[in-house]
Amino acid sequence: MSATTDHLAASALSSQARVETPFRRFVSDFFESKVATGACVMLSVIIFIALFAPLISPQNPYDLAVVDVMNARLEPGEQSWSGDLTFVLGSDGAGRDMLSAIFYGLRISLSVGVMSGIIAMIIGMVVGLMAAYFGGRTDTVIMRIVDLQLSFPAILIALVLIAILGKGVDKVIIALVTVQWAYYARTVRGSALVERRKEYIEAATCLALSHRRIVFRHLLPNCLPPMIVVGTLQTAHAISLEATLSFLGLGLPQTEPSLGLLIANGFEYMLSGKYWISFFPGIALLVTIVTINLVGDQLRDVLNPRLER
Amino acid sequence: MITPTLEVANLRTHFFTKNGVVKAVDGISFKVDEGEVLGLVGESGSGKTVTGFSIIGLVDPPGEVVDGGILFHGRNLVELPDEEMRDLRGSKIAMIFQDPMMTLNPVLRIDTQMVEAVRAHKNVSRDSAYQRARETLVAVGIASPDERLKAYPHQFSGGMRQRVAIAIALLNEPDLIIADEPTTALDVTIQAQILFEAQKLCRRTGTAMIWITHDLTVVAGLADRICVMYAGRDVEHGSVDEVLDTPLHPYTYGLIGSVPSRNRRGRPLHQIPGMTPSLLNLPPGCAFRDRCPRATEVCMEQPPLAPHGPGRTARCFHPHVNGDKSRRAEMEAESK
Amino acid sequence: MSVFIIRRLLQALVVIFLMSLIVFAGINIVGDPVDLLISPEADQAEIEATIRRLGLDRPWHEQYGYFLLNAFKGDLGNSFIFAEPALKLILQRMPATLELAFAAMLIAVVFGIPLGMYAGLKPDSTTSKTIMAGSILGFSLPTFWVGLMLIMVFAVMLGWLPSTGRGDTTELLGIQVSFLTWDGIQHLILPAFNLALFKMSLVIRLARAGTKEVALQDYIKFARAKGLSSRRVVLVHVAKNIMIPVVTVLGLELGGVIAFAVVTETVFAWPGMGKLLIDSIQLLDRPVVVAYLLITVFMFILINLVVDILYSILDPRVRLKDVKA
Numbered sequence: 001m002s003a004t005t006d007h008l009a010a011s012a013l014s015s016q017a018r019v020e021t022p023f024r025r026f027v028s029d030f031f032e033s034k035v036a037t038g039a040c041v042m043l044s045v046i047i048f049i050a051l052f053a054p055l056i057s058p059q060n061p062y063d064l065a066v067v068d069v070m071n072a073r074l075e076p077g078e079q080s081w082s083g084d085l086t087f088v089l090g091s092d093g094a095g096r097d098m099l100s101a102i103f104y105g106l107r108i109s110l111s112v113g114v115m116s117g118i119i120a121m122i123i124g125m126v127v128g129l130m131a132a133y134f135g136g137r138t139d140t141v142i143m144r145i146v147d148l149q150l151s152f153p154a155i156l157i158a159l160v161l162i163a164i165l166g167k168g169v170d171k172v173i174i175a176l177v178t179v180q181w182a183y184y185a186r187t188v189r190g191s192a193l194v195e196r197r198k199e200y201i202e203a204a205t206c207l208a209l210s211h212r213r214i215v216f217r218h219l220l221p222n223c224l225p226p227m228i229v230v231g232t233l234q235t236a237h238a239i240s241l242e243a244t245l246s247f248l249g250l251g252l253p254q255t256e257p258s259l260g261l262l263i264a265n266g267f268e269y270m271l272s273g274k275y276w277i278s279f280f281p282g283i284a285l286l287v288t289i290v291t292i293n294l295v296g297d298q299l300r301d302v303l304n305p306r307l308e309r
Numbered sequence: 310m311i312t313p314t315l316e317v318a319n320l321r322t323h324f325f326t327k328n329g330v331v332k333a334v335d336g337i338s339f340k341v342d343e344g345e346v347l348g349l350v351g352e353s354g355s356g357k358t359v360t361g362f363s364i365i366g367l368v369d370p371p372g373e374v375v376d377g378g379i380l381f382h383g384r385n386l387v388e389l390p391d392e393e394m395r396d397l398r399g400s401k402i403a404m405i406f407q408d409p410m411m412t413l414n415p416v417l418r419i420d421t422q423m424v425e426a427v428r429a430h431k432n433v434s435r436d437s438a439y440q441r442a443r444e445t446l447v448a449v450g451i452a453s454p455d456e457r458l459k460a461y462p463h464q465f466s467g468g469m470r471q472r473v474a475i476a477i478a479l480l481n482e483p484d485l486i487i488a489d490e491p492t493t494a495l496d497v498t499i500q501a502q503i504l505f506e507a508q509k510l511c512r513r514t515g516t517a518m519i520w521i522t523h524d525l526t527v528v529a530g531l532a533d534r535i536c537v538m539y540a541g542r543d544v545e546h547g548s549v550d551e552v553l554d555t556p557l558h559p560y561t562y563g564l565i566g567s568v569p570s571r572n573r574r575g576r577p578l579h580q581i582p583g584m585t586p587s588l589l590n591l592p593p594g595c596a597f598r599d600r601c602p603r604a605t606e607v608c609m610e611q612p613p614l615a616p617h618g619p620g621r622t623a624r625c626f627h628p629h630v631n632g633d634k635s636r637r638a639e640m641e642a643e644s645k
Numbered sequence: 646m647s648v649f650i651i652r653r654l655l656q657a658l659v660v661i662f663l664m665s666l667i668v669f670a671g672i673n674i675v676g677d678p679v680d681l682l683i684s685p686e687a688d689q690a691e692i693e694a695t696i697r698r699l700g701l702d703r704p705w706h707e708q709y710g711y712f713l714l715n716a717f718k719g720d721l722g723n724s725f726i727f728a729e730p731a732l733k734l735i736l737q738r739m740p741a742t743l744e745l746a747f748a749a750m751l752i753a754v755v756f757g758i759p760l761g762m763y764a765g766l767k768p769d770s771t772t773s774k775t776i777m778a779g780s781i782l783g784f785s786l787p788t789f790w791v792g793l794m795l796i797m798v799f800a801v802m803l804g805w806l807p808s809t810g811r812g813d814t815t816e817l818l819g820i821q822v823s824f825l826t827w828d829g830i831q832h833l834i835l836p837a838f839n840l841a842l843f844k845m846s847l848v849i850r851l852a853r854a855g856t857k858e859v860a861l862q863d864y865i866k867f868a869r870a871k872g873l874s875s876r877r878v879v880l881v882h883v884a885k886n887i888m889i890p891v892v893t894v895l896g897l898e899l900g901g902v903i904a905f906a907v908v909t910e911t912v913f914a915w916p917g918m919g920k921l922l923i924d925s926i927q928l929l930d931r932p933v934v935v936a937y938l939l940i941t942v943f944m945f946i947l948i949n950l951v952v953d954i955l956y957s958i959l960d961p962r963v964r965l966k967d968v969k970a
Contacts, residue, residue, distance in 0.1 A: 151897075151900075151945065151949070152900070152904075152945065153900060153901040153904035153905065155904050155905055155907065155908070156904040156907075156941065159907065159922065159923075159926065160934070160938055162926065163925075163926040163931070163934045236785070240785075240787050243787050243789075243790075244787060244788065244789055244908055247787075247789045247790075247908070247911075248789075248907070248908065248911055248923055249923075249927060250923070250926060250927070260787075260789075263789070263790055263793065267793060270793060270796065270797050270801065271796070271801060271808065273801060273802075275797055278790070278793050278797075279794070279797075282787070282790040282793070282794070285787060285790065286785060286786055286787070286790070289785040289786075289787070290781070290782065290785040293781065293784065293785050294781075365870055367866060367869055367870060395872055395874065395875075396872060397872070398869070398870055398871065398872035399870060399871035399872030399873070400872055403870070403871075404867075404870040406863050406866070406867055406870075407863075408863060411862060411863035411864060412863050412864055412867040413864055413867070414864040414865075414868065414882050414885075414886070415864070415886070416885045416886055416889070417881070417882070417885065422868075425871070425873060425877065425881075426871040426872070426873070429871060429872045429873045429874065429877070430872055474867070477867075477871060
């Protein structure tokens with residue numbers, strides 16, 4: 001209470017031009033936590049690596065002209081036999097630089113996770129808004145499906161879908177979208193139901209605006225904060241799930257090795273003590289998931305939407 | 310002279326929060342004799358409940374009793390080791406809470422909650438503890454106790470639950486009962502019944518009682534003496550009749566004026582202007598001065614507790630002492 | 646109470662019926678059931694025999710009838726690979742999975758509840774902060790990678806525990822179990838702990854949140870005012886109240902544990918039905934996949950039923966409300 005007052009007073013004092021906008025308020029609240037700030041920085045680094053992997057990697061791990069089997073299974077820190085490259089994190093069974101493989105893997109893992117997240121969010125949002133806005137039977141049917149799906153573990157649904165559809169990047173994305181959309185639908189419906197009862201929607205209805213305009217221009221923007229939170233946490237979940245599927249040999253193909261596949265590839269070497277082939281991709285995966293989760297947790301605390309987990 | 314059951318001397322209980330020190334209780338003294346009922350009166354936030362918890366030793370961090378003594382039969386409870394204090398709780402000193410809907414554990418049967426209270430202090434068999442629970446329920450006027458003992462709290466009405474809570478307080482025949490607004494959440498008729506039972510029990514067993522309330526009408530019929538609290542301090546002491554008829558402190562005066570009465574029907578109720586001050590960083594001086602019609606320069610300093618006749622004290626530089634117009638006369642003057 | 650159970654049973658039956666419809670529709674929508682359920686290597690006569698046996702030449706409502714009938718008889722088709730009834734294959738491997746799942750739940754509860762309660766009672770202590778940081782990690786760590794690391798540390802580097810397989814089993818009530826032999830227990834520890842980690846984090850969070858909330862309730866203060874020892878207050882008054890959400894969520898999560906056993910079983914080569922599922926998916930042994938799906942659905946519904954009943958036993962308020970309604 002008094003902290004808020006102080007805060008307001010301080011920002012009022014500093015300059016007249018700096019108005020306390022909701023966004024500024026959000027930013028300052030968000031970075032109040034040191035852990036969240038650190039996570040945010042880390043996440044930026046990870047995204048940077050994923051975006052610019054081809055530019056910053058020591059080698060292109062999938063260019064057969066560069067990768068040499070002579071360099072296979074080198075320990076972290078060893079040099080390639082030609083002496084032109086140091087394998088900071090060692091090399092894998094085919095002689096690839098693990099650091100480069102991880103950079104590329106991060107790129108694939110993140111893009112699959114984010115892409116499936118965006119598609120699932122769009123589907124979930126439309127369906128959830130429909131349920132909330134139209135109510136009645138539409139709502140009942142949609143929410144029954146959502147509840148039924150959410151009562152089954154994500155991994156099971158994903159496995160069954162892969163079993164039916166087969167392997168491949170597109171199939172994995174379909175599986176991840178199917179697993180996730182229901183969370184978004186439920187969240188958006190929850191907040192839309194609350195918003196719908198408010199007077200501005202009534203006002204919009206009285207103005208005889210079209211359903212589409214009311215739903216997307218008036219209702220949707222007010223339901224966004226919880227969606228952002230769910231989106232962040234779900235993306236972490238999707239990345240983890242994709243890694244699991246790839247590890248089980250049911251995810252991405254060998255030509256597009258995500259972090260999960262890198263870990264799986266190192267499994268056979270682990271029993272002979274060559275830990276780094278599995279260990280470092282795992283650490284990369286772990287750091288990615290933890291940072292996204294930390295950012296998501298802080299977003300939830302700051303935006304404070306009515307969320308049940 | 311006999312030692313009083315309880316004597317609280319200059320008690321201070323502070324809460325060390327992130328935003329600063331909240332002086333919830335900041336110097337309060339009173340005593341309660343055997344069989345006597347003391348009404349501890351004040352607005353919400355005046356420190357009544359914290360005083361109660363301080364006596365029974367249940368002030369949780371960040372709260373702490375920082376100064377003063379709580380003498381129970383002459384033993385200072387503040388210095389008592391935890392285990393001895395635990396043993397006193399529920400056996401010699403019992404407490405009844407405000408909201409009967411919240412004081413009984415919803416997932417435990419009444420018999421469990423009563424039997425454990427007996428067995429925490431006496432090494433008796435489950436059966437005899439059960440019999441004791443049964444007797445006590447009958448004593449507080451609960452019919453068919455066996456059936457009731459097998460029930461869960463949610464199967465009881467609010468008044469019934471408060472009777473059960475009172476029965477639990479009485480299980481081990483305590484010497485002192487601290488009742489923290491036990492009738493506030495109840496209907497008026499139930500309230501009257503509970504008050505009647507409480508009074509009867511005190512008279513019969515000689516139990517001392519501290520009845521914490523914000524409701525003057527409740528203490529009027531029940532208490533022997535009154536201690537008025539404001540912003541963590543005691544501002545006035547005296548017998549019920551004295552305090553209610555000739556209040557000394559302007560706060561008490563205002564408090565009494567704000568109770569609707571048949572005799573003043575149709576006239577506007579008197580109200581104390583302003584709000585209870587925040588106990589965080591309370592400025593020095595009389596805490597009531599911002600709301601007080603009689604405040605002067607001198608009130609910038611903390612007034613001492615000054616005697617006004619036997620057993621009568623007030624913490625004010627400008628009390629409504631004899632010679633002033635009587636309360637009623639002043640009221641009438643105001644309303645014209 | 647019995648009214649309550651009967652009502653829940655009826656609800657469960659309705660859900661089973663619905664799910665069978667969905668699975669049936671799923672098989673028919675996604676592909677031709679003839680392709681899905683008959684081995685591509687079967688010759689024409691065999692295909693026709695199976696089509697007749699499964700009733701695949703009939704209209705869809707009759708097919709559904711056959712599907713139900715066959716499911717009731719326990720005939721979910723034969724495995725292409727093992728040439729044995731799919732159901733039998735799965736039931737053979739189920740005890741191993743269940744043993745693993747229950748061991749994991751046990752670990753999650755035995756460690757998770759005390760840790761969570763401690764973190765809830767003393768939220769500001771360093772130990773509690775460590776516990777909570779650990780639970781965030783437990784949430785974020787991918788199960789399979791933790792499994793690999795466990796093998797690396799405890800089996801490869803330290804050599805304390807075996808890395809794969811189930812070890813010696815003994816027969817208990819006609820079921821092969823591991824936990825009665827020392828060798829079996831040794832084999833069980835790592836996979837069970839691996840599977841437990843995620844749920845343990847969940848239990849810690851639930852127990853902590855519950856404890857924090859319950860500890861502030863008047864009835865806890867009242868219990869202390871009665872002079873009860875803090876042990877009794879925590880172990881009876883707090884614990885019994887936080888058990889309600891913990892048991893509910895855990896019960897519902899048992900299904901998740903069984904599903905997630907797929908991963909752990911693959912890492913530790915644990916011969917359960919999850920490993921069978923993965924192998925079957927990779928070998929395109931579809932009857933086994935369908936059978937696994939049906940059995941899991943059935944188990945889920947059963948679990949939900951049991952949880953509901955347990956819930957009503959733990960929380961007297963629910964019981965009463967339901968009988969009245």
